[in-house]
Amino acid sequence: MWYFNSPEVVYGEDALSHLDTLHGERAFIVTDPTILKLGFVDMVKEHLHAAGMQVAVFAEVEPDPSLQTVRRGAEVMRDFAPDWIVGLGGGSSMDAAKAMWILYERPDLDPAGINPFVELGLRQKARLIAIPTTSGTGSEVTWATVLTDTEEQRKLALGARESMADVAIVDPVFTVNLPPQITADTGMDALTHAVEGYTSAWRNDFCDGLCLKAIQLVFEYLPRAYANGSEDLEARERMHNAACIAGLGFGNSMAALAHALGHALGGVFHVPHGRAVSLFLPYTIEFSARGGGTRYAEIARFLGLPAGDEEEGAASLVKAIRDLARQIDQPLSIRELGITQEDFEANLPKLVANAETDTQMVTSIRVPSTEQSEQLFRYAYEGKEIDF
Ligand SMILES: [Fe+2]
Numbered sequence: 001m002w003y004f005n006s007p008e009v010v011y012g013e014d015a016l017s018h019l020d021t022l023h024g025e026r027a028f029i030v031t032d033p034t035i036l037k038l039g040f041v042d043m044v045k046e047h048l049h050a051a052g053m054q055v056a057v058f059a060e061v062e063p064d065p066s067l068q069t070v071r072r073g074a075e076v077m078r079d080f081a082p083d084w085i086v087g088l089g090g091g092s093s094m095d096a097a098k099a100m101w102i103l104y105e106r107p108d109l110d111p112a113g114i115n116p117f118v119e120l121g122l123r124q125k126a127r128l129i130a131i132p133t134t135s136g137t138g139s140e141v142t143w144a145t146v147l148t149d150t151e152e153q154r155k156l157a158l159g160a161r162e163s164m165a166d167v168a169i170v171d172p173v174f175t176v177n178l179p180p181q182i183t184a185d186t187g188m189d190a191l192t193h194a195v196e197g198y199t200s201a202w203r204n205d206f207c208d209g210l211c212l213k214a215i216q217l218v219f220e221y222l223p224r225a226y227a228n229g230s231e232d233l234e235a236r237e238r239m240h241n242a243a244c245i246a247g248l249g250f251g252n253s254m255a256a257l258a259h260a261l262g263h264a265l266g267g268v269f270h271v272p273h274g275r276a277v278s279l280f281l282p283y284t285i286e287f288s289a290r291g292g293g294t295r296y297a298e299i300a301r302f303l304g305l306p307a308g309d310e311e312e313g314a315a316s317l318v319k320a321i322r323d324l325a326r327q328i329d330q331p332l333s334i335r336e337l338g339i340t341q342e343d344f345e346a347n348l349p350k351l352v353a354n355a356e357t358d359t360q361m362v363t364s365i366r367v368p369s370t371e372q373s374e375q376l377f378r379y380a381y382e383g384k385e386i387d388f
Contacts, residue, residue, distance in 0.1 A: 004206045004252050007130070007141055007165045011241060015171035016131070019047035027053045028082035028126075030073060030097035032061040035089045035133060040174055044088055044131065056080040058100075061089065064148040064270070065096040067111055067156075074103035087130045087165070090186070091137030091273065094130045095145045098163045101128055111147065114158045122162045130165035133174035135225070135239040136186025136274050138193055138247015140168035148267065157263070157359045164251075170244045172237040176230045183229070183239075184328040187222040189274030190214060190243040191321070192258050192281050197250030199288070199295050200363045210249035212302050217242035219303060219324060226328040254363035257284040261376060264354035268347050269339055279331060282318045283376060284364075286386035289314035291366035333383030344381055351377050 010018040027048045031041055036059040045055050058073045077085070077100055085104075087097025099111055105122050114120070130140035143164040147156045178186075191214075197203070198211035217238050224235035255277075261284065262277030271279075288294050289310060297313025300306070305320055307313030322332060331337050334344060352373045361367060368376060372388065379386055 002204065003161070005143065005161055005164055006248055007168045009141065009168045009170060009244065011170035011244065012237065013172065015169050016043065016047055016173065018167070018169060019044065019129075020050045022048075022051045022053070022084065024051070024053055024083045026080060026082040027055050027084040027086055028077050028080055029055060029057045029086045029088055030061060030100060031057065031059050031088040031093050033059055035059070035093065040088060040133060044086060048086070053084070056082065061093045061096045063092055063272075064266070065092050065099075066148050066150045068150065070096055070099040070103065070111060070147060073100040074107070077104045078107070081125070083126050085126050085128045087128065088133065090132065090134040091139040091146070094132065094137070094139040094165075095147065097128060097130070098143075098145045098165075099147060099158065101126060102160065102163055111158060112149075112156060114160050116159050116161060118160060120160050120162045127166040128163075129167045129169060131169045131171070131174070132240070132243070134178060134182060134186040135175050135236075135243040136189040138190065138243050138251060140165060140170065141244055141247040142251030144251070146263070146273075159359070168244065170240055172233070172240045175236050175240055176233065178229075180226050180229065183222075183226050184330055185272045185274035186243070187218060187225065187239055187274070187328070188278030188325065188330060190239070190246045191218040191222070191324070192262075192274070192277045193250040193255060194218065194246040195281060195285070195299065195317075196256040196258060197246065197253045198299060199365055200250075200254045200256040201365050202254045202363050203295070204253055207249040207253040210245050211253070212299065214242045214246035214249060215299060216303065217245070219320065222324065223327050255360045257288065257361065257364040257366075257368070259360040260355045260358035260364065261373075261380070263358050263360070264351045265334070267354050268350055269337070271337055275330065275337075278325065279334065279337070280376075280380055282321050282332070283380050283386055285314055285318050285321075287368065287372075287376060287388075288364070288366045290386065290388070294365055334377070334381040335383065341381075348374065348377060
């Protein structure tokens with residue numbers, strides 16, 4: 001028995017006005033200082049007021065939100081006693097909102113102990129709305145929550161199916177003026193979700209179509225969104241859809257090795273999530289394809305790339321991903337991130353240890369040994385083709 005989970009998805013131009021139709025008394029917005037400064041919180045507030053709600057705002061979510069921030073937000077939330085929680089921002093704000101919501105409803109729980117096998121009994125006090133302001137994480141439609149334990153220098157992937165939002169509002173108005181670098185990082189995250197969702201060990205019939213469509217949309221619209229910015233509203237809207245569709249796909253089939261390695265790198269060197277995971281994607285495709293039984297050729301064929309057999313298909317897909325990354329000025333190796341050899345070597349044992357305990361490791365179609373994980377990091381540092 002398996003489940004396909006999804007919030008209600010409201011998308012496209014003016015999707016935000018769906019907020020006007022909500023029934024409730026108090027809404028609590030979880031966001032970050034940049035989103036506040038951009039005026040997005042006011043836009044959301046206006047609609048919540050139109051629905052007759054009182055509104056409180058917690059705008060202190062940092063990139064890679066920490067357990068400490070989540071605990072603090074949950075306390076403020078408890079004082080306000082909302083019946084709606086609104087996660088507004090990128091993955092960090094939406095993930096922080098999910099985690100704060102869990103602690104608000106279940107103050108007895110330790111966040112590190114939250115996993116898919118624990119029944120939380122949420123929705124006694126509030127429901128959750130997720131509003132993404134970047135086109136990448138898909139956090140608006142997934143239940144996974146990534147927090148950072150700042151003391152341990154590692155990322156914690158928490159998960160509970162119940163903590164998925166009730167409503168996802170996918171309105172491209174928030175992405176029109178995204179800076180090119182964020183457009184590139186988050187767009188490549190969406191691509192990594194879709195490729196890994198289609199090829200993970202938990203891939204399934206319900207997610208395949210979503211992942212393929214998202215991959216196609218990213219290849220078509222990410223270069224345009226990156227190059228044209230606010231001039232190309234169509235590209236913005238289609239990338240926003242792509243990220244959400246990829247989220248629905250991988251959220252129900254899981255990500256894989258590129259995410260395990262990327263989380264490890266991000267935890268130690270604070271590389272933005274999308275840049276970190278997508279950097280590893282070509283290497284993990286090469287590594288996985290060498291183990292056989294993969295489906296990269298199917299993706300390549302869907303994109304119209306040469307794919308006579310699995311080997312050629314995987315190579316075509318790797319080349320297409322690297323071409324796309326180059327087109328949008330993304331790094332292709334760890335060295336290109338500006339991390340010195342010395343710093344890299346000093347942290348290699350920690351990188352390997354973090355990757356091996358990452359939850360996305362077990363859903364990989366080919367799980368590397370400790371030696372292979374170390375090799376993967378070394379090859380990705382040098383930018384070398386995987387030959388093992
Ligand atoms: Fe991701």
